[in-house]
Amino acid sequence: MGEATLLPDRGTEILIPVCAVIGIAFAFVQWMLVAKVRLSNGKDSPGGRSGFTEALIEEEEEGLSDHSVVRKCAEIQSAISEGATSFLFTEYQYVGIFMVAFAILIFVFLGSVEGFSTKSQPCTYDNTRMCKPALATAAFSTLSFLLGAFTSVVSGFLGMKIATFANARTTLEARKGVGKAFIVAFRSGAVMGFLLAANGLLVLYIAINLFKLYYGSDWEGLFEAITGYGLGGSSMALFGRVGGGIYTKAADVGADLVGKVERNIPEDDPRNPAVIADNVGDNVGDIAGMGSDLFGSYAESSCAALVVASISSFGITHDLTAMLYPLLVSSVGILVCLLTTLFATDFFEVKAVEEIEPALKKQLIISTVLMTFGIAIVSWISLPSTFTIFNFGVQKEVKSWELFLCVAVGLWAGLIIGFVTEYYTSNAYSPVQDVADSCRTGAATNVIFGLALGYKSVIIPILAIAVSIFVSFSFAAMYGIAVAALGMLSTIATGLAIDAYGPISDNAGGIAEMAGMSHSIRERTDALDAAGNTTAAIGKGFAIGSAALVSLALFGAFVSRADISTVDVLTPKVFIGLLVGAMLPYWFSAMTMKSVGSAALKMVEKCFNKGDDSSRCLVMLTPLIVGIFFGVETLSGVLAGALVSGVQIAISASNTGGAWDNAKKYIEAGASDHARALGPKGSAAHKAAVIGDTVGDPLKDTSGPSLNILIKLMAVESLVFAPFFAAHGGLLFKIF
């Protein structure tokens, strides 16, 4: 204990911000490279060719001279961009009111723990020392909450901006060849990924350092207050994911919605408003929403790890480097992802359609392999060879290589989940082909087979998560879980790049169609899009897997902070919590699914006001109600129940939806004899496939991914309010 680490504290203080700044700089370089594709005027368009790669000249270049196409693309892009911006600003107004209200709640509830006293108090875990008053924790928690929400908003918004900046450029580059278009789309995704990862890290690091000015040596209080950052990020995601998801799907269904959101486009405009709305939806849901979601996971797992570390030997001996191990992992992650990105953009080139999907999948594998070494190095230089971790009241001895294994198992579990998801949702494999085949006997069998596929696809991801939990839990208790989650998220920049690539390509295809571009260009953008669908499914699996680990880590931190040492299923308080908790994802899904249905019939604004708000209330209020009336034991049960049941529904819903989507595409593409036998478009089997696809949309884009937020947000909220519940909670059982 107290043993020096190889990396001095000064080194840590330099390394983290430097890595974050490198990440941001890299994002801007990518942005500039994308910007080289000119969209301003037809004349300048070929100027894009003087750009970064010239290798794809052998592909047929067509339509380069048609300047009117460029102008049309620019117009469509600006319509999409305006739509998305106006949607997000409407959303931010709601979010703003909510955030302020919730910030006040946090301050009042946490401040009341010691009756708003401004005097220092004995520390929770070490009575001999004095800690800052609860009122300070309340104030700083509120501050970090707002900071987390703000960072999430900025990251999501910038992501949306680059996505709507890049979509038409991807379309234009598609005239020159699939490789050029791929690079534009991928670089734009990378901008999003790196901005988010680096911003998240930098803001968190700055916040810690600023808070330290006040807290001084009271690290316990400091990192308790920092948990608000996770809550802020995650609350924002509730709006981004759920609101964006509902918008996306509602837009998919009703074209009449559009006129109300984008007032610039008359309803009879040749640029089909339904398509514009669909494209807007991709940007607000899959880009801004997904970004907020993963940012939330990232912030939460960092906070969960930090709060457990602060009461472990790192925190007690004030070993800064070891304490900031979670941030160091993320820092190295940025460097690793940077290197990985170069593999796609510079070291290798995509020359043909068949190379797109392997190139994207290679990104996942390369980043995982490189990151394994990265984690090993970080663990080696920044951890003492042995240290102790706080484990529900007792201290547990951990070796540095054991912690390395915790992070690595999370990282690799993420890869496994990604590939299993791909297997179940890509139309290159038998599961989706079977679903497509079931369309022969109509929509009903399609729905049955799709639901069964989703249920089945849960098995391996859950086993992978279970193994990660077992390994990391056994080695380093809840701290192990938190760093395993961080491990899964350490390659977040690459993950997001791949993820954001999907909607950008999708938009590019939409723009090509609306601009009336030629069939061969459509084929190129379709190929980009098809690969994007698969990676989007992978991204969702990844988001759910990390959400599960994060929630468990937060749950562990909550339990520590609420001073519970066992959560015994054999006590009635816990068991009913478990049962009711397992019910919540169903309730939540019922609400989000119906919102889509209603929104399809009504307007976006309506949906914002009603159904959608009630699902948010459910998520935000459940931990408060349970904590206040039933106490921390029942709340523990609720969190565990919601976690174990929510993960399953989330995985099955998103894979079912993905499979239906690709089954439809499989029939439409008609790439094999089997597929051609089912097609063509408009055949009975195709119609059945379309019904499946429509059912799947709310499952995969709204209900499924929103459940990540449900389980994470309830856990982080419980963590933030833990001292309040411990002090004033369980009213009902106190009465009886």
Add this chain to the structure above:
Amino acid sequence: MGEATLLPDRGTEILIPVCAVIGIAFAFVQWMLVAKVRLSNGKDSPGGRSGFTEALIEEEEEGLSDHSVVRKCAEIQSAISEGATSFLFTEYQYVGIFMVAFAILIFVFLGSVEGFSTKSQPCTYDNTRMCKPALATAAFSTLSFLLGAFTSVVSGFLGMKIATFANARTTLEARKGVGKAFIVAFRSGAVMGFLLAANGLLVLYIAINLFKLYYGSDWEGLFEAITGYGLGGSSMALFGRVGGGIYTKAADVGADLVGKVERNIPEDDPRNPAVIADNVGDNVGDIAGMGSDLFGSYAESSCAALVVASISSFGITHDLTAMLYPLLVSSVGILVCLLTTLFATDFFEVKAVEEIEPALKKQLIISTVLMTFGIAIVSWISLPSTFTIFNFGVQKEVKSWELFLCVAVGLWAGLIIGFVTEYYTSNAYSPVQDVADSCRTGAATNVIFGLALGYKSVIIPILAIAVSIFVSFSFAAMYGIAVAALGMLSTIATGLAIDAYGPISDNAGGIAEMAGMSHSIRERTDALDAAGNTTAAIGKGFAIGSAALVSLALFGAFVSRADISTVDVLTPKVFIGLLVGAMLPYWFSAMTMKSVGSAALKMVEKCFNKGDDSSRCLVMLTPLIVGIFFGVETLSGVLAGALVSGVQIAISASNTGGAWDNAKKYIEAGASDHARALGPKGSAAHKAAVIGDTVGDPLKDTSGPSLNILIKLMAVESLVFAPFFAAHGGLLFKIF
């Protein structure tokens, strides 16, 4: 302790068998009354009028003179009966092989606990006394397992026999009026209900008394061995429910199946083979399957209560009356149900179509109210005013009125679940009407709304179950849960009567159509059937609710027997169990749902051999694998996880299916302006509704109800094998 109960032991020894015999006698009386409707020859048919009620003469009687109709009905009935019998015998062959194999497994595993020693051993809970050797427990457990399976088979088979005996008779009586037809269908249901409840009680009572000849004062060993009875009943249900359910649905889909099962009917026979198969399916799935399922619950909750009681003060002081309290509750239940039945058949008369559904619902309310008094009396006369209950290693003091509350809360929770289920699945209320309305925009919105409805319908039943658990757990620990489950099942005879009424009426309608009877007779049978649909949904909700309580009680008994005192979610072994356990219902559902799809394309036999077997293997092997390799802690987690997640899927799946079915019927019936606007048959909205109905069939008839079995069977199996797992389990963790 040791305080005498008001009811002497001799009284208990008389009361239980007498009640059981009364139940059986009542069932036979009902059967004879049904048999009075002659089916043998056209000439005798009007002889049925000389029967039991003559009050409905004012209704138009038609077609009574058409003797050919009677002959036709008799033919169709015998076809259905033969089909069902041949299916069940095929099923029993599979079951037989499985049961023998599993019996051997039980004997070997349990015998190995003490290395097949024939010497007496110190008791588990009281080291100062000697208990019978593990080998004896192994032998008697095996015996009671076979006894449970046999009783289940007999009850299910007799139920199917009376159902296929009554269906054509109901059709014929429908010529005389809806009231007469109702009474025939209801009486037949009562035969099934009373036979099952009384048989289950009698065989259990006899087994206890026979086993006592060997065990003498070793009640602990005696009631450990008796748990095999529950396992036997439940294993049989796995075949009845899953196999029957898959057959039912497969028959629904593919008419080509039929020729293979019922070899008597040529495929071109005017009696549509698809309809015959559908009718056969109702009898094997909803009658024999449902019967096995509820018999399993009943046997399991009795066994769970008895095994906990045997190590509580009752067992230690050898207080026979208090010990057999669970059986006394069931005995009084038979008397209460008998009285309740008379309300439907003798005290009041159903005269018009609108009176059918209220009459059935009144049965539930009357039986619940009467049973509340019944429980109070039993609790008063058979329990000491204060006694102690074994509660995970400690003794808990319980008052007799507290135990009364435990049973009563279970009983009333059952009623609440029943009525909530009705609200969500009956087309008299807005949820189903909304689903019907969503058909306007096509099959996709119908599916989305239906799924959302199912998710939403979970909320109140789960809260009702949670309250029951909390109350009964708080008062009397796991014994409280077991008797709460028994409370819910105490009116099983009435519940089953109502439940069996549904498929009988359904068949009656089918027969009327096939026999070419007039439109007005069809209308009467349709009305009977519509009421039956609602009660079938109620029955399913009831079965799931009781399964949840039973599983928890078994889980508690398992934990006691495996000598675990806490199941702490904060340990990795338990948490991964919880997570993986929550995944199992998805895996299981995936298999059962796909079996239906495959069976629709292939043959019944095929489905029996393949997909179906793998789902059975999953259920039967999971506890063994987890227990042997991961040990009892992980197994506890798996049981808890499967329970909390399985209940939700089961409820949502069966209500979704029920709602789709009734949404379709709502459009077809066109009873309101709204319904007429959506119809008629063949309209776009109706087509969308048909797709929903087809998707719903496997959900409500196969996958949903089968999950009851999954959670119960895993729990009872764990309980039976608990000593083996405690002695030899957890291999994997022993190695590492």
